[in-house]
Amino acid sequence: MRERGGVADKGRNVRQGYALLAPTLVVVGLTLAAPLGLLLITSLKSQSGIGFEAGWTLAQYSEVLGRGSYRILFARSVVVAALVTALTVALAYPMAYFVAFHARRKFLWLILLTIPFWTSYLLRVFAWKIILGYGGVINSGLLGLGLIAEPLGSLLYNPFAVVVTLAHAWAAFAILPIYVSLEKIDRSLLEAGSDLGDSKLRRFLRITLPLSMPGVIGAAILIFVPTTGDFVTPELVGGPAGAMIANIIETQFTQVGNWPLGAALALVSMTMVAVLAGLFVAAARAAARAVR
Amino acid sequence: MKNRTLLAYACFYLAFLYLPVLVLPIFSFNNSAFIAFPLTGFTTRWYEALADSALQQALVNSLKVGVVTALLSTLLGLLAAKAVTQYRLRGRGVALGMISLPLFIPDIVLGISLLLLLGTIGLPLSLASVVLGHLLICAPFSLAVLVARFEGFDPNLEEASADLGEDRWMTFWRVTFPLMLPGIIASLLLTFITSFDEFLVAYFLSGTQATLPVYIWSQLRFPARLPMVLALGTIILCVSVVLVVLAEKLRNQGVKKPMVGA
Numbered sequence: 001m002r003e004r005g006g007v008a009d010k011g012r013n014v015r016q017g018y019a020l021l022a023p024t025l026v027v028v029g030l031t032l033a034a035p036l037g038l039l040l041i042t043s044l045k046s047q048s049g050i051g052f053e054a055g056w057t058l059a060q061y062s063e064v065l066g067r068g069s070y071r072i073l074f075a076r077s078v079v080v081a082a083l084v085t086a087l088t089v090a091l092a093y094p095m096a097y098f099v100a101f102h103a104r105r106k107f108l109w110l111i112l113l114t115i116p117f118w119t120s121y122l123l124r125v126f127a128w129k130i131i132l133g134y135g136g137v138i139n140s141g142l143l144g145l146g147l148i149a150e151p152l153g154s155l156l157y158n159p160f161a162v163v164v165t166l167a168h169a170w171a172a173f174a175i176l177p178i179y180v181s182l183e184k185i186d187r188s189l190l191e192a193g194s195d196l197g198d199s200k201l202r203r204f205l206r207i208t209l210p211l212s213m214p215g216v217i218g219a220a221i222l223i224f225v226p227t228t229g230d231f232v233t234p235e236l237v238g239g240p241a242g243a244m245i246a247n248i249i250e251t252q253f254t255q256v257g258n259w260p261l262g263a264a265l266a267l268v269s270m271t272m273v274a275v276l277a278g279l280f281v282a283a284a285r286a287a288a289r290a291v292r
Numbered sequence: 293m294k295n296r297t298l299l300a301y302a303c304f305y306l307a308f309l310y311l312p313v314l315v316l317p318i319f320s321f322n323n324s325a326f327i328a329f330p331l332t333g334f335t336t337r338w339y340e341a342l343a344d345s346a347l348q349q350a351l352v353n354s355l356k357v358g359v360v361t362a363l364l365s366t367l368l369g370l371l372a373a374k375a376v377t378q379y380r381l382r383g384r385g386v387a388l389g390m391i392s393l394p395l396f397i398p399d400i401v402l403g404i405s406l407l408l409l410l411g412t413i414g415l416p417l418s419l420a421s422v423v424l425g426h427l428l429i430c431a432p433f434s435l436a437v438l439v440a441r442f443e444g445f446d447p448n449l450e451e452a453s454a455d456l457g458e459d460r461w462m463t464f465w466r467v468t469f470p471l472m473l474p475g476i477i478a479s480l481l482l483t484f485i486t487s488f489d490e491f492l493v494a495y496f497l498s499g500t501q502a503t504l505p506v507y508i509w510s511q512l513r514f515p516a517r518l519p520m521v522l523a524l525g526t527i528i529l530c531v532s533v534v535l536v537v538l539a540e541k542l543r544n545q546g547v548k549k550p551m552v553g554a
Contacts, residue, residue, distance in 0.1 A: 017378070017381045020372065020374050021375040023368055023371055024368040024369070024435075027428075031409075031424050032394060032428055034409055039408060091308075094301050098301070099302075111536070111540075115313075116312075118528075118533055118536065119316065119526075119529035120528055121489050122508050123521070123525035126512060137315060139328075141329050168308065225395070225398060228398060250400065253407070273397075
């Protein structure tokens with residue numbers, strides 16, 4: 001038998017551990033840290049033709065934070081993402097609860113719930129354009145049934161269309177984490193609650209809901225971050241009234257060609273998302289503790 | 293009673309999830325270039341239109357990027373997950389946080405910052421740059437799946453194998469790998485699908501070599517091409533469903549068979 005656990009062995013082990021970790025950290029460093037550093041440098045420049053002017057400036061940041069139209073875009077992105085997150089989680093929770101506690105064939109339900117997400121994200125979003133459009137499924141269907149005399153023009157190209165589409169597109173990211181956290185709950189805790197005289201509602205509020213909070217928080221973060229920076233949905237169903245921050249960032253990099261301004265917009269929105277997500281996690285944890 | 297309310301809600305919710313997805317097959321067989329009710333007749337011509345060389349090239353590109361991303365991401369995830377679960381490392385939390393960081397950064401920021409990097413060091417945009425971007429997005433998923441698997445893994449099994457005289461490679465191959473296999477397959481599937489469906493980062497980084505989502509995006513601007521795109525979406529959906537069912541069957545078979553050979 002080999003000897004194990006000696007001091008020398010431990011030292012070697014730690015080195016081995018870092019060696020295993022190194023490739024991933026190098027890749028992440030090269031593809032994340034370096035590009036973000038460059039993004040920061042670019043945001044401190046100003047565009048001049050196809051190059052940058054010499055010297056450093058905070059002009060982009062004063063433009064980003066000072067101009068009303070950008071502030072509207074930031075605010076709209078955050079409000080839309082928050083609405084989408086709340087709506088998606090609220091709609092998914094009872095569904096996940098049903099599968100975790102009441103469904104007889106859980107696996108079948110999980111498969112049924114995920115199949116709609118097995119096709120292209122672009123096409124799922126595009127399908128809503130077909131459904132909500134002027135000559136779309138809802139309008140042509142209602143016209144055909146004689147329920148309306150002319151198409152409802154207000155369904156598409158507004159923030160409402162963006163919220164509905166995103167709440168659909170990200171549903172799986174709410175159902176699955178919430179289901180997992182509900183499934184983990186020790187059923188004997190619920191029995192204990194009943195035995196000690198809790199009503200069903202009280203039992204849900206004091207045991208099930210707080211214990212499922214990790215799933216809810218996880219789902220909220222998984223949905224809030226990408227939807228704040230979503231480009232496809234506002235572009236396809238949002239119209240000018242539903243444009244979000246990612247659309248203006250993309251424009252700076254492709255059509256306008258003002259990379260420093262685009263970089264500053266990207267960094268400000270990234271910081272904003274991180275701060276809001278952090279605040280949300282802290283608040284949700286505090287709330288869960290207060291309930292218990 | 294409450295059960296029934298919940299069941300009714302579940303059915304309603306399922307309908308909400310399926311409504312947009314059903315639009316794809318319905319209009320992909322409709323004999324009209326206009327996507328509106330009432331339906332005008334049955335046709336398969338939109339499926340015949342899929343024999344388009346640009347589309348096929350985009351499909352091949354996406355498959356290449358997806359496979360390479362899945363393999364690399366799972367390999368990196370495997371090494372990192374082993375490191376953080378089986379070694380007591382200082383800075384473990386920092387490393388985990390750093391690898392998971394892309395989850396908290398909107399894709400558009402990842403896409404443009406990588407575009408900046410490649411532009412600055414003068415690397416041309418290609419499928420390789422798309423793989424780089426997708427690796428960043430997929431590594432946190434691989435790590436999460438594999439860390440969960442390693443946490444239920446008993447390191448004593450590896451030690452026992454070493455004590456019985458197997459070298460490190462054979463130990464990995466005959467003990468670690470079979471026990472990790474479900475996690476590895478889950479990671480490969482998840483990362484392949486994520487990469488195959490990823491649009492925004494590929495949009496910035498693919499240059500002239502469009503991936504399938506980038507190709508689809510370019511077609512959405514032309515109303516005449518839409519039914520063909522819907523046909524494509526229908527096929528992707530069917531293939532995915534068949535793959536999921538197959539994967540599930542394989543998984544069940546794997547459970548019945550003994551996992552570790554004698």
